[in-house]
Amino acid sequence: MKMTDYAILGFLARGPKSGYDIKRLMAVSTSHFYEASYGSIYPSLERMARSGLVEAGRPEGSSRLRRSYSITEEGMKAFLGWLAGPLDIAKGPAQLLLRIFFMGSLESAEAGRVLERFAKSAADRRSWLETATEGLPEEPDFFQAATARFGLGYYAFLETWLEGLRGEIPAKAAKKRAETKGGRR
């Protein structure tokens, strides 16, 4: 399971969609930090259909060509597990943001706990960088030192942002989970 798979499950968790739909949705909503091409979306859908995480539905009303996928119980379980699971914050903001993007699928209380863990990760990474860059053999020049300091600033920003977000979660945060199957569009 790769990030694309979870991203797709995340969109399907809000209701059945075609590969084409998913591509378009990504373009207008997540494209600043993550986007997938047809060349990964379609194969991913097929793979997940084979392993039972999604189900291909025949498209009653619409065109014969179009095929709509819905998420299964199992797919929902995998998705929610990923959403609340461990995160390697050093691997870039894409995974972090993707998970936050879909965090409306969790209850407010749980989303809060997850965000708290993320903030902790950022803080940990920050203090790790701090000590890691101390005992280096060579004295870095001005610009090299600057790139080391960038990390500290970035993770500090991240932590602040995450804590701020956690504090603002609306109590009744639209915990929209989709009906696991069916539903026209």
Add this chain to the structure above:
Amino acid sequence: MKMTDYAILGFLARGPKSGYDIKRLMAVSTSHFYEASYGSIYPSLERMARSGLVEAGRPEGSSRLRRSYSITEEGMKAFLGWLAGPLDIAKGPAQLLLRIFFMGSLESAEAGRVLERFAKSAADRRSWLETATEGLPEEPDFFQAATARFGLGYYAFLETWLEGLRGEIPAKAAKKRAETKGGRR
């Protein structure tokens, strides 16, 4: 030419090195934002040797196995061109930081102008995001809106950081360029 090539040229611009050296240097200095594997370093060196950007030197004093590469005039030109050339800031911080890491190879005045352009890019991207996320069809939920706002905060942070850096460039910033050829280690 990919980023790895320029990163390697950047290290060689400070003096001749082996592939092994470059790997070790990356591990201790740039690994927080960029690192390459042997599987890309060695092929890159060979490619650049074929196209005349680097020269494989025979390793007089050291072991027969070890092979040391030095940057050529042409390689230096390509490297400096990349260093001061256009940057797509939306493609993530790795390229930005890598270029700043090597910015000691430029004169202070020029480094200042380059940083100014980078800051401008960050500001432009920020205002682009601002207007881009306005006129969307669907109303995003709380978390989706949050990921959109993240971008604004991030680029604001980046701009501030870059402007701060520009203001602090030491006048006599070690414009260390290597002798184009030779030099023992």
Add this chain to the structure above:
DNA sequence: TTATTCATGTAATTTGTTACATGATTCT
């Protein structure tokens, strides 16, 4: 009827990582 957009899918290519193979050199 023609162009555009909807819609799916795949083949070629790119790019890189991981793991392994190989052997030289240095340290104990």
Add this chain to the structure above:
DNA sequence: AGAATCATGTAACAAATTACATGAATAA
């Protein structure tokens, strides 16, 4: 001598992008 590490290189694998092929549905 044996272990560790220096040092180079490549084959297998992984993952994804780009471009293309195909054709249905819709708007002009």
